[in-house]
Amino acid sequence: MNPLLQARNLCVARGACTLLHHVSLSLQPADFLVIAGPNGSGKSTLLRALAGIWPAASGELLLDGKPLSASHRKDVARLLSYVPQDTRMDFGFTVREIVAMGRHPHVRRFASETRADRHAVDEAMSLCDVIHLRHRTVNTLSGGERQRVMIARCLAAQPRCILLDEPTASLDLAHALGIFQLARDLAAQGCAIAMATHDLNSGLRFAKSLLLLSEGRVALPAQDAATVxxxxxxxxxxxxxxxxxxxxxxxxxxxxxxxxxxxxx
Amino acid sequence: MANSTLRWGLFYLVTLPLLGVSLLVAVGIGSTELPWETILRVLLARLLPEGWISTEGISNADAVIVWMIRLPRALVAALVGAGLALAGAIMQGLFRNPLAEPGLAGAGAGAVFGAVLAFVAGWSATTVITLPVCAIAGSLLSLLLVYAMATRAGITPVSTLLLAGIAVSSLLSAVSSLLISLNIMNWQVAQEIVFWMMGGLEARTWTHVWLCAPLVALGAVFALLHARELDLLQQGEDVAAAFGVDVESDKRMFIFLAALLTGASVAVAGSVAFVGLVAPHAVRMLLGPSSRTLLPASALGGATFLVLCDLLARVVHPPTELRLGVVTALVGGPMFIWLLLRRYREVSA
Incomplete structure (x- = not known):
């Protein structure tokens, strides 16, 4: 099977500072990869680079066999979605409005919401268990609820690959386990998942494979979580x-x- | 959902007729007292096909007062209010800050500088269109300067944009003040400038309407077409990029639109404070932050607010007119404080 997302010798630099050195990894459909490493090891940088948000200084990044940097952003967004660590919210959008934003890559400029859009939004909210919150404004939600809304927004795009940046960082035990379980369920349905986390035990328990980063380099290439x-x-x-x-x-x-x-x- | 649709409907049900009535009253009231029948007949005779309404018995002077003096002034007020409110809504979204105002990225101070230059150099006296054109050019040029300063390797962080905007704004304001102080002995020019800087709509003609209207319409249409992108940019640039927004090019477009709207407004009305800040802020509290709702509703709210303020400026202390910018600040300031206090109470509750 062709990998859905493949990075070869990916290097990322911001200004004069190289943050990521020669990282290679590949994600197949139904993969659940956990990316771990100490603070500043490059987890967030790697996810931003894989999402195409930060351009690679060198190396190759293929999404579904095509160079990601050459693709239109909307085409990328239909295949691949990303949940950042920062879920700051300044304005009081409702949960439904936030999740509906996930449909952006599918909506044409002059079109309004179609039945397919509404269906995808409802389904994403149900999967993440936030449908009862849909009329609430996001700044009234707890950290766990807000994180689930962010994941619902990314599911609304119906991507085949999802990148999650420390989604359980501020969550209590039950909510954190809920997110890990959700990620595993999504992988079981054929989605390719990469999640950065500091929760090694849960990562090893729920994920298929683990990749370790240290100082911007791969310290341990992706391997079976049971044999680390x-x-x-x-x-x-x-x-x-x-x-x-x-x-x-x-x-x-x-x-x-x-x-x-x-x-x- | 039902609740928000109801609020939306209620907002338009109140604001649309309010704007219509305000425009009509603005045309109806003035130093020359005219019967309502005359006013309506002049308006209808112009708006309906020729021959439908008879203008017999209406003097030419009365027709000129209604059609050439009062109506264009009221329309300019509506356009400027809409333009500033739209620019404010765009800037508040772009900077993820409800306190952002239209001229933030240098466009406001740039427009004032362009106008002051036109006054001082004597260009403003040549044709009626020179002053507004100089103001628009000033706003766009200063935006370009700010944008170039804040951009490195094709990336423009909004925080740098904000700082560069503040720096260029202060610099241009200082140069404007310098030009005024150098010409203070020429009292005629200095007085004109000072009055202009306090904002005002006296002697506005159809020329001003036609100068301002296409720019405001252009800004409104473009902003509305990109409302979804503006919503996503408010979620953070990483998120916007992840969901398919071309972040840098859309940011550039929004800043340009805000500068164009600000420039077009300042060009025909001078500096008018608080509309661009208060109108989107108030509408957001009523209808929520979604740009597809916020942008048109802010434009409508801003238009209504400014037509009413201009009316107030004319009728409070006749025959002297109050400066429009003073009225908007006197009315808008307390409104803004009230909104802030309400918000503070909600947060602390």
Whole structure:
């Protein structure tokens, strides 16, 4: 199968500063890739570059086999959607208005909302469990609700590939697990998902594969989430990782500061 | 949904007739008292096909007062109000800030500078169209300067645009003040400039209507056609790009439209404060921030507001007219404070 999204030797620079060095990865339909790494390792930069928002300084980025930078933005947006980390809202748009904005890549300039648009918006709101909030204004929502609205907006575009930037960063346990589950369900329906996160345990549990970034470089190429060597986690995050196996034999980790190794080890 | 449709309907049900009545009253009231029948007959005789309405018994002078003096003035007021409100709505969306005003990116100060230059150089006395053209040119040129300053490698961050706009605005205002102070001995010119800078619509003719109308219409149509893009830009530039907006080119278009609308308005009315700030702000509170609703409703609200303010400027203290910019600030200022307080109470509640 051809990869839906493929990056080869992607380098990204802002001004004189190179933020990403020679990153390669590929996403197939139904993939769920978690991208992890310490702060400043380039997770958000990678997602912005993959979404085509920040241009690559060098390297190749193919969406559905075609160079992404050569495609029209609306054509890209129909295939690939992106949920940024910053969900700041200044004006009181309603939830439905926000989610309907996701239809932008499908709507022609003079056209108004069609039945297909309304259907896609309703379905996206149902999937993300925000349909009961549709008349609320976004600035009255909790962090978890707002994050689900952002994901609903991206689903309304009916993309085949979704990039999520730390969607669970400010969420409580239940809501965070809900987002991971939703991402896994979407992948099961054939969507390709890449999610940056700091929640390694949930990432390893829900995702198919894990890619580690460190200082703008790939520290661990995407590989099966079940077979990630603890030593790599320790090296990348600068911690000591203690592996535990749950009842099903899936690995979980307890992380310790390296200095505490002597006292507890 | 039902609630917002109801509000929308109610808004137009109130504002549209209010604008119509305001225009009619603005044409009906003035220093020369004319019977309503005369006024209506002059208007209808002009608007309906020839021969439908008889103008027998109406003096030529009365017809001139209604058709050549009062009506164009009222129409210019409506156009300027609509133009400034549209420009304000665009800028508030673009800068993601409800306190942004039309001239923010240098267009306001640029228009004033162009006009002051026209006064001082004596160009304004040559033809009636020189002054407005200089003002429009000033607003567009200063916008270009601000845009060029804020753009690096094809990218224009709105924060840099804001800073460059403030810098260029202060500089141009200082140069305008310098020109005025150098010519203060020439009291005739200085007085003209000072009056113009306080905004006003006396002696506006059909020439001004035809100068302003196409630009405001152009700005309105373009802005409306890109209302969805304006909504998405308010979600952040990354989000807008992710959903298919060509961020840099659309930003450029919106800034240009706002400058054009501001320039066209300042050109025919001088500096008129607060319309561009208050009208979109108030409409957003009533109807929500969605640009496809906000833009036309703001234009209508701004037009109505300015026709009423101009009417007030004429009738409060006859025979002296108050300056229009003073009236809008005196009426709009307290309105704005009230809106802010209401918002503050909502937030803290």
């Amino acid at each position: 060597p603890p030593a790599v986690l320790e090296a990348v995050f600068g911690v000591r990782a203690q592996q535990l196996l749950d009842a099903d034999g899936n690995p979980h980790y307890l992380f310790h500061r390296p200095s505490s190794a002597a006292t507890h080890g």
